[in-house]
Amino acid sequence: MKVVRFPQNPLITPADVPPTRPEFEVVCVFNAGVARYKDEIIMLLRVAEWARSDERVARVPVLEAGEICVKEFSKEDRSMDFRDPRAIVTPKGVMLTSISHLRVARSKDGINFTVDSKPALVPDRPSEAYGLEDPRVTEIDGTYYIAYKSVAPNGICVSLATTTDWQTYEKKGIIFAPENLDVAIFPEKVDGRYVALHRPVPRMFGAPNMWVAYSPDLMSWGEHYFLMGIREDAWDSGRIGAGAVPIKTERGWLEIYHGATPDNYYHLGALLLAPDEPHEIIARGAEPILSPEEPYEKEGFVPNVCFTCGAIQEDDRLLIYYGGADTVMAGCEISISGLLDSLVIG
């Protein structure tokens, strides 16, 4: 079963987002977490900015001593590799050419969004020196828990922040040690414990696969289970990871996840997890529900990417918000009952 794209796509583009300082340019607005708040749908956008490089000088924005500064590197330096527009490879490691913060966009209809003029969450500590990325938002008892990638020279971790009003935020620290990303916290406790999907990136053994962890307090996570792995010769053979926060259905937890091929085509697919033991899989879709086909999915900062961090349930409709080509926000919808039927029967 396939999604139906919103005809208004893309919903938000970099032109809709003012930069945080005059010398910066917003290059990507994508991979938003989503939530309902009062009568609005909130997107918590990942906004990537850079200080444009030129033919001679590469510029890298990075947090140092609490301030974002721009480092300059001569492109004549042969010890460095400047070919990838997203990153510079130095003898001491990789640096990103852009730095991301998280910013709110608000909508009454889920289609037309107004982007806040200021960021919600910005890099402000060493564990966030290269930026905040790919937030997933989970509402539990009126508090919104934001699990986001915090990227720094010491590793890619997942950190937690909270808000109750989408105006003020509290950072709680690192909840998953490096290298980890794609953390989606379930919207309620299961058997008395909080649950999360996560995606460690191991080095010696293993692949970029999906795991489940449990927690008594949302800060500390353990009792890890391997959930599922990449699938040979399929659309999800290169890496997989949680997408949206899982949706509770009568048949189990419905998860929209991303899968990529080794050559980096990012698709979305569906997964059904056991209601009482969400580290057990009931069904995994054979085919993707969304693949990069439209121009705003195929062309951009990273071509051929459909990547979700959040979905909204409206009765039987699931509204999936997703980043297109790591550059814009788009949306699509699918029937939950239809998707479940296709998963369990197919």
Next chain:
Amino acid sequence: MKVVRFPQNPLITPADVPPTRPEFEVVCVFNAGVARYKDEIIMLLRVAEWARSDERVARVPVLEAGEICVKEFSKEDRSMDFRDPRAIVTPKGVMLTSISHLRVARSKDGINFTVDSKPALVPDRPSEAYGLEDPRVTEIDGTYYIAYKSVAPNGICVSLATTTDWQTYEKKGIIFAPENLDVAIFPEKVDGRYVALHRPVPRMFGAPNMWVAYSPDLMSWGEHYFLMGIREDAWDSGRIGAGAVPIKTERGWLEIYHGATPDNYYHLGALLLAPDEPHEIIARGAEPILSPEEPYEKEGFVPNVCFTCGAIQEDDRLLIYYGGADTVMAGCEISISGLLDSLVIG
């Protein structure tokens, strides 16, 4: 300041340990966790066994469907690499030529140990398919918590087991997701929470560095802090990780850690952590306290390795038990006050 080696070294060698089945050979007995139990010193040994390979056939012991079986690979298979005696590189990943379990050795004097005839903890689940390794033992309120590396095709994790009598054991599951190792749990709560050192192995950003995590219950770990990194051009420039369980002193938490050079010389060094905030470093020794110099440290399954998983405090003496060349168990001692003086002044 340097340790003084026990003149009786090595204390335990593979010849002292009966294999778990006739066709297996014990090749390494090393990296033991240690604990006091009644009037004895307990070593929880890592025992590595293999089914000897020959010129034509490489043999790999691995847990499948709950049983350890031996897989055979023809050495004429050009798709595989058999050059490293420790591992076989297959097109689908790395496999280990040996499999480790954990076994108890008991001593009244800390020098002469009797090895149990049977293992204490063996691989018995998918997350342990390649073995149990490098246990650290922490006694808290009469329960011994064993944090051990559980190695499997899906990743290297750290799992927890407990015992109160060194006869029966309970496995608790995975406490640190892959890739992680070198977990040492502190012997008491700090500011109301349990504390552990751990060593994630990140891929895209970061290095094999030491981190600290906190826990309310010993199963779930969070609020991760980067503790310290590898040190350029030093004996600990390649990778570092916790060694012994930290020792409480009047000046802070004393930690004996291992550091390796990029060409895999493993030394031991010392570290002093803040009493109330053990993710803060008070002092880090400039020089190692133990380096591979003796034949049983320089020659063996992996040459040039001194690696500790545990130490015993006896008044001002710290008895450090360590693996030599990944093959035997040895011991050494150092004055705690002398070491602290050398750390804080030096």
